[in-house]
Structures are given as structure tokens and as C-alpha cells.
Amino acid sequence: MSKQKQNTEHVSISINRRRWLKFKGLKRGYYSFVTLLTLYGISFLLPVLINSKALVVQYEGEYFFPAILELMPGMASYYPGQQFGQDVPGEANYRHLQKEWESGTDNWVIMPVYPYNPYEDITTEGNKMYEAPSRKHWLGTDNTGRDVFARLFYAFNISISFALILTFVNYVLGISIGGAMGFFGGKVDLFAQRIIEIWSSLPMLFVIIIMSSIIRPSFFLLIFIYTMVNWIFLTYYMRAEFYREKAKDYVSAAISMGQRNRTIIFKHILPNSLVPVITYFPFSVVGGISMLVGLDYLGFGLPPPTPSWGQMLDVGLQNVSKWWMVFSPVVAQFLTLLAIVFIGEGVREAFDPKVYSRLR
């Protein structure tokens, strides 16, 4: 309450600053925002946190940094086992090296905090299928012996990135088309509305599944398919907003001053009509994540072996006794979505405060 009073006293404060302060004042949303942002930021460093490659290897006086190299795009982080005097085909097994070198040599290995990567399956020595959660594998292993904990975190990064990019692309498309419909009206509007009507009569998920079944989608192809089907939702908002704003006096004034359409759209109307779409943004992200999990569950999402919550659920639900395969992704998804919903609630409160007064 005191915050609100403070805000009304400083009238000169800009509206966006006021919204930010309001958002910060809503603890649940703000802390969710900070936590999620931090976790998402950290998740880009996953190769040095959760990886089967060593952070540092010291072998006969030489230093190697395989995990750190993996973090940098375009750098080769692959070292064959022979390089470290290990008798294995293919890549070095750093976990074994660490054990071997525990005593009696000057060589040493520093492993990441969690020494498994999301792709190593039973072909890597020591991995077993469907291992229950233990000190070794915190959340057990899946049907091909891959570590669930590692996959869970990598999937977190992928899911959020996917949903953010997806929502952004959707927004750009939806805002421009919806805005154009509302601004130009007339034939443009009529034509676009017919298309939207056709589009919205289709069962969205069904069309996505059909398209995914035809072209095995990659990350960006899936975003493209999803955008193709999903952009219409924003056009409703934007069209209405542009219609409403266009009828207002400040737009008439701008038109009578001879401003170009581009200036009117981008400088005058757009900033005034963004509030509903901004408040909707977090919920769009929630939708994006849920959709990705759903598609992955049905097997029409990202191509394997991409770590994904939906794929884990699929495996888990086929073997109900492997409870960790179901609980882990559901809890991960739940916590992520809950945080985003809290953020969304805060954003809405900050941008579009509704004061309900009881008249009694």
C-alpha cells in the first residue's frame, strides 16, 4: 500500500518506471522472475556444470579443458582416450580417468559438478537402463541409460529458449498483421479476416501434428510450423486495439499534421496498444512450453536425442513402474510454468491494475 502512495506522490515518474516499481513490489512475481532469469542464464553454462567431459585435465604436464571448450562454439572439445593413455575406443572416459589417477600419478582430472551428459547412453561403460535414483544418478536413468537429471536441465534450457523465440516470432507476426488490419481496415481487414476465420476453424494441434509428421522438424522448423498456426491469436487483440486507437483524437491530429503512415503506426499507435499483448506475453510462453512438451510426448516434437521433458514423460508413461521418469519432467515443467505464471500475474498487475471495490 505504501508503495502505491509513494507512486502517486512522484507524479513525474515515467509510466514504464512506475510499472517496473509496481512489478518489483509484487514479491511473488518478482522473485519468480529473478529466479527464473538466473536459472535460465546459468543454463547456458550447463556444459561446464553438467557434463561427462572434464573441466580440466592435467596429463603429463599438459593441460586440457574439454568441457570449457565445448562451451565455446566452433572449438573442438573431443579428445580420444589414447591421448590420455586410456585404452578405450573413441572419446576419453573422464570419470574413469579420475578414478584411475586417484593415486600414484601426478595426473589429475577435475570433473564438472555433475559428471554425466544428457546424451551418453548404455554404450558408455557403466551406464545401465532404468536405474532408480541414487547418489550416482540423482534422478535415475532412462530407457537407454541416459541420465535423467542431466537431460532435465538441458531440456529446461531448450524449452525456455524454444518458447521465448516462438512467442517472439508469433508476436512480430501477429502484431504486424493485426495492426495492419486495424489500421488500414477496409479490404485488407476483410480479406485477412476471412483467412483468419479459415485458419481458426482448423484444430491447431492436429495441423501441427500433420505437418510435423510430414517433415521431421528441427528446432527452427518446429517454431516455423507452430507460428504458422498460432499467429492469429494476437491479431484479435491488435486489430481491436488499432481500431480503437485510430479513432482517437491524437491520431487524427497526427494525420492532419501530414505524418506518414509509418510514423503514425510505429510512433503513435503501437506504443499505446501494446499493453494487452505485453500482459499476455508470459502466458504465451507458458503455452509454448506446454505445447513443446505435448508434441514431444506424442513424438512429433524436436528430433531425438534432443533432451526433452515430453519425451521423458512418454518413456515414463509406457513403464508406469519407472516413477522417476514421470515425476522428474512433470515437476520440472510444473515449477517452470508456475514461476512464469507468477511473473505473468505480476506483469498484469503492474500494467493493467484492476481495482475491485466492494460497494458495501
Added chain:
Amino acid sequence: MATYFIRRLLLMIPTFLGSTILVFTILQLAPGGPLEQTIMQLQMGGMTGGAEGGGSSVNAMGGSVLPESALKELKRFYGFDKPIYQRYLIWLGIWPREIKHRDFLISVNESQVEKRVGKRDGHIWRVDVSVDEKGALTVTEKDGSASPVWHASIDETEEDGTRKAVIFQQEFSGILTGNLGKSYTYAKPVTEVMAPRFKVSLFFGLIGYFLSYLVCIPLGIKKALKHGSSFDFVSSVVIFVAYSIPGWALGGVLLVLFGGGTFWDIFPLGGFHAPMEVWETMSFWEKIVNQAHHAVLPVIAWSITSFATLTVLMKNSLLENLSQDYIRTAFAKGLSEKRVVWIHAMRNSIIPIASGIGYIIAVVISGSYFIERVFNIDGFGRMAYQAILDRDYPITLGFLVIVVLIRLAANILSDLALATTDPRIRFK
């Protein structure tokens, strides 16, 4: 108002055509369609057959190749021998579909051929096919009159002048005549495949839908009336939880907990009811119990899907109305709180819920791919999902037709519900 709804009804037609053309085109142009898949299967079959035969002619050819005639027959079966716009019109039922094909040859110097085309009234039915100079074929019955049912056309002319011709009957039969085609995988008419599964989905949809309304509306009202109380806070937490977990994922969790995996064995693992062998031995009462037993978890998963949105919608709508001037007036008149809330505010608050009815109907009927897959229920949504996997286009398209029609009708129904609950709304 009536004109508005008539116009809406008429607008359904172009929308329906547009959406079906879109999906039809995607499906038909897609690589790896039913034709390719069948060809592949046949070739694989040929290959393994050849391997077992041990050095038969198939192997010598280096992987079997389908003979030209078989390929043509397949193309004809799947309708791929026609250009795409004709295929669409045939599918709609406004372009003649060619049925009962019979191939025959006409040699160079022949201008008339006799062709057996089956039986009629217990006798062998023969017709004459004659060729004119332009190469057009006419079919005449034995009494000399033009045949009312048989038509013929030349497929191709070989190098030596022999013409490959085909004689066929025509039929107008497509979705407009109620023929959704025949499923490739089930080898049954699509409607026959759909009907039982549709009932299953409807069963869950209706129960889940009524249950969520039964819970959400009173809950929303109570939350609005006690806005800011601890009850409001606690129930908000529940709503957030429900919103953040998709119904089907929650269903999965319930299944792991109560399906007898590691934890408790309370509910069956899935299915609509007990397996058919057991089901048929059950008495009527046992059947009801068994059905209910199987339905508990899916129905929970179903209801949770719309639980959060519905409750919040109800709460916000009532809250908004309670802060309106007319409520102040009602209170000022000295009406009781009960009367103000239930008669004055409720009537307006229920409007947004009523307008959502069309959407809900659409959801109920199209079923849920997810829940049906999680609980292994052979429903409408799962059938469609499987049809996509199997490239069973008649079912895929049939499902689409039904869902699109229902959606379009549901939109209009929404408007109608809105118009009846809200007298201020005038559709023009």
C-alpha cells in the same frame, strides 16, 4: 438478428471449403503418403520373399520393382491418377468418382470391342465399346442404346498402336453425400470406425465438462465474495497449480501413483473399461462399477484442464460486476446482499461463461489426444492421431471435417448463447 445468424451460417461454407482445401492439399502433396508407403511395403515384402526363395528372379533383378500395371492399380486405388483439384472435387462429391474399373486392350485395327462387365439379372453382362476417329470411346448396350452406367476412356496408346483402355462406372459420392470414404488401415467405412470412438470421447468430455462447471462456478463465486480472504488465497494457490500443470501430465502422475506401478494399486492402468472378454461376462451393475472405476482418473485429468481458467473467469467477472454502479444502486435501495449478488450481479457475470460454451463443445467433441493416449483409451482423438501416423487419409480428413464443422457450429452457438444471456448485445 435472424439475418445475422443466417449470414453466419452461409459464411460457414467458404470457411469450410477453405480449411478443407488447405489440409487436403497439404496431405496430398506430402511426401511419404499412403501410395509411397504401400509401394515401399510391397517392395520390402518382395525383397524378403525373394531372400527366402533363395536366388529367385526377384533377387536377380536387384531389388524388386513393382510392375507398371500394379503401380497403376495402386495409384487408381488411392486416387492419385487424377490431378489434385479433381481429387478434391471427387472427395467433396461433386465430381464423378470412377468405380468398378476394368482394363482392356483395343488393337490398332479394331474399332469395336466386346467387353464383359460382370453380371446382371443372373446373366453375363456384355457391352460394346466403339472407338471414333478422335479416339473417344462410347459404350453401347447389346440392344444398341448408349449404356446408362458404363463409361470408357483410353489410358494410353502403346508404340504398336494398341490402346489400353479402361471401362468404369461413375458415381457422385463424397463428404457432401455423407460418404467419408473407406479407411485404409481398418478397411471399413470411416463413419463405422468413428462412431464407437466418438461415443467414448463424448462420454469423458461430457462428464469432465459438467464436473468442471459444477466445481468452478460455485468456487469462482465464493472466491469473488470472499475476495482477499484466506479462503481466496488458498484456493488461488490450487488454481495456480492446476494452471501450471497440463491435465494430461497430471493424469500421468496419477497413473503412476494409483495405477499399481510402484505405489498404490487403486485404479486400473487405462482403457475405457475392462477387456472385452471380461466385460462381456459382467452383469449390468458390475459393468457400471467397472466403467466408473476406469473413468475416475481420466475424468480428473479432463476436468483439471479447464478448471483454472473457468474459475478465474467466473471470479473476475463477478468481481467486476460487484463494483459497478448498478450494484451500488441496488444496495442503496436497501436490497439484501443475497438478492443483489444472486439476482443482479450473477445475471451479468454469467455472460462470459455462457459465451465460452461453443468453445467448450468443440473441445469436448474433438476429444483429447493426450488424455486418451495417457490412459490408453481408444477414443476419437487417439484415432485421429493414429491415422496421421498410419497415413490413413480418409480418417484424417474425416476427423477434420467433423471437427471443423463442429467448431464452426459451436462459434455460432456461442454467439447465440451470448445473445440470449445478454440482452444488450445486438448482432447486426
